[in-house]
Amino acid sequence: GDSVTQMEGPVTLSEEAFLTINCTYTATGYPSLFWYVQYPGEGLQLLLKATKADDKGSNKGFEATYRKETTSFHLEKGSVQVSDSAVYFCALSTLGNTPLVFGKGTRLSVIA
Amino acid sequence: SQTIHQWPATLVQPVGSPLSLECTVEGTSNPNLYWYRQAAGRGLQLLFYSVGIGQISSEVPQNLSASRPQDRQFILSSKKLLLSDSGFYLCAWEGGRTAGTQYFGPGTRLLVL
Numbered sequence: 001g002d003s004v005t006q007m008e009g010p011v012t013l014s015e016e017a018f019l020t021i022n023c024t025y026t027a028t029g030y031p032s033l034f035w036y037v038q039y040p041g042e043g044l045q046l047l048l049k050a051t052k053a054d055d056k057g058s059n060k061g062f063e064a065t066y067r068k069e070t071t072s073f074h075l076e077k078g079s080v081q082v083s084d085s086a087v088y089f090c091a092l093s094t095l096g097n098t099p100l101v102f103g104k105g106t107r108l109s110v111i112a
Numbered sequence: 113s114q115t116i117h118q119w120p121a122t123l124v125q126p127v128g129s130p131l132s133l134e135c136t137v138e139g140t141s142n143p144n145l146y147w148y149r150q151a152a153g154r155g156l157q158l159l160f161y162s163v164g165i166g167q168i169s170s171e172v173p174q175n176l177s178a179s180r181p182q183d184r185q186f187i188l189s190s191k192k193l194l195l196s197d198s199g200f201y202l203c204a205w206e207g208g209r210t211a212g213t214q215y216f217g218p219g220t221r222l223l224v225l
């Protein structure tokens with residue numbers, strides 16, 4: 001079945017450091033790919049998405065590019081802030097009316 | 113615009129007591145609706161999803177049940193709570209112009225003592 005694998009956390013970075021959170025997927029068909037962010041005590045928020053190969057999703061300084069050849073959707077940000085501390089989930093969607101498949105989440109802590 | 117509400121925000125219940133969590137969506141019609149649970153420090157576990165009124169798919173057999181009495185209302189219930197039911201419960205919707213993308217509610221934190 002479909003699956004998402006993302007790097008294990010926690011990830012601890014200093015403010016202004018470069019961030020990469022790896023995400024790879026296995027899917028039948030042609031999935032859409034997502035990154036969600038969960039701040040402490042809150043629900044998940046859609047951060048960015050991409051629906052076809054080579055699409056780049058971007059939001060709030062975060063970027064991820066849909067790489068079909070490597071089945072990857074790595075999340076990057078050039079300069080993290082303390083306010084980026086959260087749990088990040090990678091997810092995919094294939095057919096309509098079927099649930100998203102989520103990775104296990106990666107906790108990011110940014111220290112000043 | 114669409115909004116999703118969950119209540120209560122926080123709940124403390126004794127073991128063996130019943131449970132009812134409610135989720136409602138505004139601003140869209142015939143959404144797909146989802147219930148997830150997140151145990152402390154863990155990932156998301158899909159519990160139930162619904163593609164229409166009265167249509168419920170269960171992903172994990174357990175102490176919980178779900179119902180969809182109205183198009184934009186999704187209820188999570190239990191007759192007798194267990195300690196292991198503690199967690200953060202998230203409702204999500206999908207549909208309309210944003211089909212394929214799920215949007216989450218603020219969550220309900222449940223502590224069973």
